[in-house]
Amino acid sequence: MSETKFTVSTSPHIRDGENIPRIMWRVNLVLAPAAIIGIIFFGWPAAVMLALCIGGSVGAEALIRKLVRKKVTVGDGSAFLTGLLLAMCVSPMIVYPSSAVVQRYTPSLGSAIATVFAMNLYVPLLGAFFAIAFAKQMFGGLGNNIWNPALAGRAFMLAAYALLVTGVWPNIEKIKYPGREEVAATTGATIRAERKKLIALSRAGEGPFAPGAAAREEDAKADPTERMKEIDSMVIERKVADPKVKQNKWLWYGRLLIGYRDGSLGETCGLWLIIGGIILIALRYIDWRIPVFFIGTAVFLGWLLPVRVVGGTSPLWMAGDPLFELLSGGLLLGAFFMATDMVTSPITKKGKVIFGVGCGLLTALIRVYGGYPEGVCYAILLMNTAVPLIDRFTRPRVFGTGLEPSKQT
Amino acid sequence: MAHAVAKSYGTLKTFPGGVHPSDRKELSRDCPIEDAPIPERVYIPLSQHIGAPCKPVVEKGDTVRMGQVVGEAGGFVSAPVHASVSGTVAGIEERIHIFGAKVPCVVIDNDGRDQWFEGCNQPVDYSDWDHDAIRGKVRQAGLAGMGGATFPTHVKFSPPPEKPIDTVIINGVECEPYLTCDYRLMLESPQRIIDGAEIILRAVRCNRCIIAVEANKPDAYEVMREYVSGHDKISVEMLEVKYPQGAEKQLIKALLGREVPSGGLPMDVGALVSNVGTTAAVYDAVALNKPLIERLCTVTGEGVERPSNFLARIGTPLTVLLEKTGMRPGAKKFILGGPMMGLAQFTTDLVVIKGTSGVLVLMEADSGEYENCIRCGRCVDACPTYLIPSELSILAEAGEWEAAKEKNVLDCIECGVCAYVCPARRPIVHLIKLAKAELLRMKKEFEAKKKAAEAKE
Numbered sequence: 001m002s003e004t005k006f007t008v009s010t011s012p013h014i015r016d017g018e019n020i021p022r023i024m025w026r027v028n029l030v031l032a033p034a035a036i037i038g039i040i041f042f043g044w045p046a047a048v049m050l051a052l053c054i055g056g057s058v059g060a061e062a063l064i065r066k067l068v069r070k071k072v073t074v075g076d077g078s079a080f081l082t083g084l085l086l087a088m089c090v091s092p093m094i095v096y097p098s099s100a101v102v103q104r105y106t107p108s109l110g111s112a113i114a115t116v117f118a119m120n121l122y123v124p125l126l127g128a129f130f131a132i133a134f135a136k137q138m139f140g141g142l143g144n145n146i147w148n149p150a151l152a153g154r155a156f157m158l159a160a161y162a163l164l165v166t167g168v169w170p171n172i173e174k175i176k177y178p179g180r181e182e183v184a185a186t187t188g189a190t191i192r193a194e195r196k197k198l199i200a201l202s203r204a205g206e207g208p209f210a211p212g213a214a215a216r217e218e219d220a221k222a223d224p225t226e227r228m229k230e231i232d233s234m235v236i237e238r239k240v241a242d243p244k245v246k247q248n249k250w251l252w253y254g255r256l257l258i259g260y261r262d263g264s265l266g267e268t269c270g271l272w273l274i275i276g277g278i279i280l281i282a283l284r285y286i287d288w289r290i291p292v293f294f295i296g297t298a299v300f301l302g303w304l305l306p307v308r309v310v311g312g313t314s315p316l317w318m319a320g321d322p323l324f325e326l327l328s329g330g331l332l333l334g335a336f337f338m339a340t341d342m343v344t345s346p347i348t349k350k351g352k353v354i355f356g357v358g359c360g361l362l363t364a365l366i367r368v369y370g371g372y373p374e375g376v377c378y379a380i381l382l383m384n385t386a387v388p389l390i391d392r393f394t395r396p397r398v399f400g401t402g403l404e405p406s407k408q409t
Numbered sequence: 410m411a412h413a414v415a416k417s418y419g420t421l422k423t424f425p426g427g428v429h430p431s432d433r434k435e436l437s438r439d440c441p442i443e444d445a446p447i448p449e450r451v452y453i454p455l456s457q458h459i460g461a462p463c464k465p466v467v468e469k470g471d472t473v474r475m476g477q478v479v480g481e482a483g484g485f486v487s488a489p490v491h492a493s494v495s496g497t498v499a500g501i502e503e504r505i506h507i508f509g510a511k512v513p514c515v516v517i518d519n520d521g522r523d524q525w526f527e528g529c530n531q532p533v534d535y536s537d538w539d540h541d542a543i544r545g546k547v548r549q550a551g552l553a554g555m556g557g558a559t560f561p562t563h564v565k566f567s568p569p570p571e572k573p574i575d576t577v578i579i580n581g582v583e584c585e586p587y588l589t590c591d592y593r594l595m596l597e598s599p600q601r602i603i604d605g606a607e608i609i610l611r612a613v614r615c616n617r618c619i620i621a622v623e624a625n626k627p628d629a630y631e632v633m634r635e636y637v638s639g640h641d642k643i644s645v646e647m648l649e650v651k652y653p654q655g656a657e658k659q660l661i662k663a664l665l666g667r668e669v670p671s672g673g674l675p676m677d678v679g680a681l682v683s684n685v686g687t688t689a690a691v692y693d694a695v696a697l698n699k700p701l702i703e704r705l706c707t708v709t710g711e712g713v714e715r716p717s718n719f720l721a722r723i724g725t726p727l728t729v730l731l732e733k734t735g736m737r738p739g740a741k742k743f744i745l746g747g748p749m750m751g752l753a754q755f756t757t758d759l760v761v762i763k764g765t766s767g768v769l770v771l772m773e774a775d776s777g778e779y780e781n782c783i784r785c786g787r788c789v790d791a792c793p794t795y796l797i798p799s800e801l802s803i804l805a806e807a808g809e810w811e812a813a814k815e816k817n818v819l820d821c822i823e824c825g826v827c828a829y830v831c832p833a834r835r836p837i838v839h840l841i842k843l844a845k846a847e848l849l850r851m852k853k854e855f856e857a858k859k860k861a862a863e864a865k866e
Binding site: 004006007008009010011012013014015016018019020022023073076140141142143144284285287342343344345347348349395396397398399400401403 | 428430586658662669670671672673736739740741742743744746748750751754756757769771774775777781782783784786787789790793794795796797799817820823825828829830833834838842
């Protein structure tokens with residue numbers, strides 16, 4: 001009987017069956033519908049972006065693991081997830097060609113190369129490479145990275161190609177169905193950027209708010225509350241063509257919820273992002289504390305924080321639009337899918353609350369006072385940096401320590 | 410199913426943390442206790458418990474009878490060992506022990522007559538015994554915790570006067586998956602457990618006793634309740650099914666809400682925990698003058714053809730049990746104890762000892778490959794000691810023993826829930842045990858150096 005060879009290892013000898021590939025691929029699967037809805041709304045550039053970001057991430061991961069002679073870990077789904085998230089947090093219109101490029105195209109190598117550059121196809125590839133190489137593998141691969149790789153990739157693209165990444169967005173109103181003959185990019189702004197710009201103009205008394213501007217001589221000393229309402233409706237006026245939606249604000253919120261608006265893929269379909277987030281919470285892959293405290297803090301402060309709307313008047317408190325804060329921008333994607341990244345968020349429950357509140361606070365500060373219209377990306381990256389510190393100060397009390405014996409009855 | 414049963418009993422007590430592995434008790438729960446074959450030859454290891462090993466008191470050629478001492482306790486934290494068959498001592502032989510090293514064993518050739526040593530196995534009138542007499546008898550009988558940890562029982566029964574015991578907990582939780590011998594004992598010998606509990610209450614001069622049963626054993630709960638009815642000191646409590654509910658500290662936390670202080674013992678919070686098997690053995694030792702020469706042992710697992718609950722003599726080769734139960738070809742793991750905390754063995758050439766609660770044969774084994782920690786926090790949520798196991802495993806991997814000590818690695822109870830839930834399949838318990846062993850080695854080195862320096866002066 002002793003002929004049998006037994007495996008000798010330390011206990012436990014059974015496992016609950018959970019493993020990293022299963023977690024990562026399931027998260028990919030949960031996120032996929034939002035990306036697919038994005039393709040439906042924004043057309044082929046979205047598909048190209050997804051393919052380039054995912055391909056770039058997976059390729060970079062395989063290449064680097066090979067170079068450092070470590071086990072190639074692309075099968076675990078984490079590089080795929082990084083690519084997917086990266087594609088979802090930048091404008092799909094980065095790869096949208098101007099009509100001139102299309103007209104000039106001839107089937108030749110030179111023309112193909114020129115097209116690659118003209119269509120900026122290398123930009124998402126570089127972003128994905130940076131995300132994997134610098135933000136993930138340089139630290140030793142999955143588990144050792146400090147920052148969320150997809151957000152680091154986005155920050156890189158934002159720094160390196162600022163105009164491209166922030167300046168070109170799909171114009172949902174001009175996309176035609178069902179053939180999408182014309183996928184229109186706009187050099188305009190997202191709804192968040194539009195609102196921010198209008199507030200700045202109002203404060204400075206310029207643009208449509210200039211004292212001399214037509215039809216508004218009367219409001220040089222406008223009531224800030226009224227002005228804020230005016231700005232909110234101007235955003236809708238400028239970004240929506242449908243007169244029904246212009247009249248009914250709830251239809252506008254509905255559009256934001258299903259993702260029918262200008263923006264990145266990750267701003268698309270907030271409804272699915274919420275459903276997906278709930279699925280991940282139910283699967284226990286994410287902790288509810290991070291999204292709840294993140295969203296709660298960002299929306300509350302977005303509504304509360306004082307803004308000077310009209311120059312010369314005192315700042316206006318409680319003037320934000322909570323639903324707008326919730327549904328516009330990358331808050332839902334960031335709160336459910338990026339801040340909750342296991343590797344780059346605190347490990348204790350208390351730490352997760354602090355992390356969520358911190359992300360929400362920074363997001364609101366950047367949104368209301370910062371130079372960018374959206375703050376989710378930098379808020380999460382900054383809080384990622386603070387994770388070791390949070391972990392250190394939120395260590396659980398070890399069983400049998402720190403209790404007074406007399407109190408134990 | 411267990412949870413459905415639990416619900417009908419209302420809110421059940423438990424501890425924070427823990428996991429819910431499939432309990433696999435169905436393999437052997439309906440197998441009544443049967444007498445294991447008595448071998449031709451038994452091997453009685455001289456070290457079967459935590460603490461100092463025994464000194465042999467017999468020589469080759471000596472005639473011994475059942476219950477006769479063959480190895481004397483080597484100190485206070487030690488327990489004697491007894492002959493489990495009658496016959497002739499064939500010698501003292503070094504044999505592989507469950508921890509992998511060799512220990513001396515008294516080898517006895519069985520004469521097949523099962524003759525008891527004089528005075529043993531006879532009813533004793535102990536009604537006027539004081540606690541010292543009970544403790545002395547428990548010590549003589551060689552009792553050690555039979556839940557698996559094998560801490561000498563009489564040490565538990567000797568709390569200093571400043572640490573009175575106010576609650577005795579009889580542990581019938583048996584939270585390790587697969588194992589069923591405690592369950593069978595509660596069904597088949599409830600009176601011995603209750604009588605044993607009364608003896609323990611007298612030994613430690615305590616007036617409250619709780620018998621703890623997990624909700625996946627409702628019939629054992631009902632049987633115990635029936636037997637304690639009308640008893641004013643003893644009650645039965647059903648606990649939520651969760652691993653490690655039966656771990657001493659977690660059991661005290663669940664039942665009494667008290668936390669045994671870091672580095673302390675249950676007596677520090679006025680509690681004494683005794684496994685049901687040990688409790689029955691206390692009864693046998695005191696009321697029948699029967700030393701610990703046999704114990705219950707579950708032989709089970711997917712790799713066993715006929716899972717069984719045996720009453721086996723100490724020193725019975727495990728191969729004798731496995732011949733009876735059959736072992737499937739291609740078995741991958743051979744474990745003494747349960748799947749969560751048991752010790753994997755490379756050979757079946759071992760014997761039943763005081764702590765052998767189970768023999769488990771599994772058809773599957775881990776590849777041993779693992780990944781970086783991805784900080785998912787599942788181990789933190791599961792840890793019943795509120796540690797950060799992932800961090801400890803990383804520190805141990807890096808050889809940062811002192812840092813691991815600062816992060817309370819010595820408080821780890823090695824229950825295994827962290828590694829059980831780890832999606833990166835990290836050998837967290839292994840690394841923690843390594844850190845503990847290294848810290849012990851460093852401490853010993855330090856003390857040796859200190860002694861040497863003092864000797865010089």
